[in-house]
Amino acid sequence: MDKIRDLIIIGAGPAGLSASIYASRYGIKHSVLGSVLGGQISETHEIDNYPGMENMTGFDFSQKWGNHVRKYGVEIVSTAVDSIMKKNELFILALANGETMKSRAILLATGTKRRKLAIAGEKHLLGMGVSYCATCDGFFYKNKIVGVIGGGDSAASAALYLSNLCQKVYLIYRGPELKAEPYWTQKIKNSDNVEIILNTNVVEILGEEKLQKVELDREYSKSCGLKLDGLFIEAGSEPNIEYASGINLKTNEKGYIEINKDCTTSVMGAWAAGDITDGSDGFQQVITAAAEGAIAVRSIFRWLKK
Numbered sequence: 001m002d003k004i005r006d007l008i009i010i011g012a013g014p015a016g017l018s019a020s021i022y023a024s025r026y027g028i029k030h031s032v033l034g035s036v037l038g039g040q041i042s043e044t045h046e047i048d049n050y051p052g053m054e055n056m057t058g059f060d061f062s063q064k065w066g067n068h069v070r071k072y073g074v075e076i077v078s079t080a081v082d083s084i085m086k087k088n089e090l091f092i093l094a095l096a097n098g099e100t101m102k103s104r105a106i107l108l109a110t111g112t113k114r115r116k117l118a119i120a121g122e123k124h125l126l127g128m129g130v131s132y133c134a135t136c137d138g139f140f141y142k143n144k145i146v147g148v149i150g151g152g153d154s155a156a157s158a159a160l161y162l163s164n165l166c167q168k169v170y171l172i173y174r175g176p177e178l179k180a181e182p183y184w185t186q187k188i189k190n191s192d193n194v195e196i197i198l199n200t201n202v203v204e205i206l207g208e209e210k211l212q213k214v215e216l217d218r219e220y221s222k223s224c225g226l227k228l229d230g231l232f233i234e235a236g237s238e239p240n241i242e243y244a245s246g247i248n249l250k251t252n253e254k255g256y257i258e259i260n261k262d263c264t265t266s267v268m269g270a271w272a273a274g275d276i277t278d279g280s281d282g283f284q285q286v287i288t289a290a291a292e293g294a295i296a297v298r299s300i301f302r303w304l305k306k
């Protein structure tokens, strides 16, 4: 017979890893399942706003958190959850590695994924000039000309990272001003090789075997086209929640899981934490994800004790 766990944490990003540390300290026997150790931070070139951890690379940050979790003897299983069902008060998880797991409580901490622009050429040129991860692919564009689409923190962070590698970076944003943290915006403005193009949409990505140029919806340098070697799309994100469709969680109009103060959800036995929720006033950061992970586990501990 399958072993029944008290808790399964789905997601190995800041919310899931922080939850695991707290669960270990509360003595809750649990498993952590996650496709990517560190989640989105593993893709970030630098984290400089988490207290006590200055100038950390995203990779080092992820490794440190992973080691902290393992210190308590918890294994981080590197697999995705394909689906969840609830039967007789138990959650049944089907994993991408073919296994099935059962538990009394689950914590959903699967964060977000990058939003696609859904414009011509985006799908066709993915991996041939188009990318959703500057830290993963930036190296291929050393001394080249690249574009970054977006105006938030992740676009700003990507533009700055690329400015250290590339000859020129165009930061293209549809709004009238960047909405990134002023710290990032100032760094961009001080950079010699980042040019900000505001009030502009990329409407088409062109190229056969590789990216050649993008079409803009307004004139730029007497043309609507911009020649680029690489294009990084950082146009926001959406919750990673499809795998949980079998348990009918209540979500807000944008698809984020609605949580209460203690991170409980509309489904008894299911908690949620981090970027996947509508919590922390929508402020999607490492510190808020980690805090929600801790709050959720305290609530889970009390519930399991009952």
Ligand SMILES: Cc1cc2nc3c(=O)[nH]c(=O)nc-3n(C[C@H](O)[C@H](O)[C@H](O)COP(=O)(O)OP(=O)(O)OC[C@H]3O[C@@H](n4cnc5c(N)ncnc54)[C@H](O)[C@@H]3O)c2cc1C
Pocket: 010, 011, 012, 013, 014, 015, 016, 033, 034, 035, 036, 037, 038, 039, 040, 041, 043, 044, 046, 047, 048, 049, 050, 079, 080, 081, 082, 109, 110, 111, 112, 153, 154, 155, 157, 158, 240, 243, 273, 274, 275, 276, 284, 285, 286, 287, 289
């Ligand atoms: C480029 C970039 C730069 C950033 N810079 C900063 C910064 O400087 N400071 C800051 O505070 N925040 C920053 N952020 C935001 C921060 O990374 C997120 O707020 C934080 O990572 C959210 O943590 P999370 O655990 O909720 O989700 P995530 O980090 O998204 O982690 C989700 C986890 O769930 C896993 N997962 C997803 N689907 C499944 C599935 N079906 N089954 C199993 N596992 C699954 C993933 O593999 C991952 O392990 C940045 C984000 C980006 C993209």
